Amino acid sequence: xxxxxxxxxxxxxxLEEEDLMSALSYIQFLSANRKKAKAExxxxxxxxxxxxxxxxxxxxxxxxxxxxxxEFRKKN
Numbered sequence: 001x002x003x004x005x006x007x008x009x010x011x012x013x014x015l016e017e018e019d020l021m022s023a024l025s026y027i028q029f030l031s032a033n034r035k036k037a038k039a040e041x042x043x044x045x046x047x048x049x050x051x052x053x054x055x056x057x058x059x060x061x062x063x064x065x066x067x068x069x070x071e072f073r074k075k076n
Contacts, residue, residue, distance in 0.1 A: 048072065 012020065052072060059065040 012023070015023065049072075052069070059068065
């Protein structure tokens, strides 16, 4: 078991049911916030990708297109 998991397990062993429910509620809150943030980042990235292919960038060459795509990847 990872050191963090051992530490959490040791702490949980000292708690009562009400404390455990409060801890679980907080963990669920954190998890939901992380999922929401990840979904928002994914939406933004997807929108940028769609705009990249929807807009006429006017690339003069394949190298120019690849450089533009590489710049996009660096930002994300």
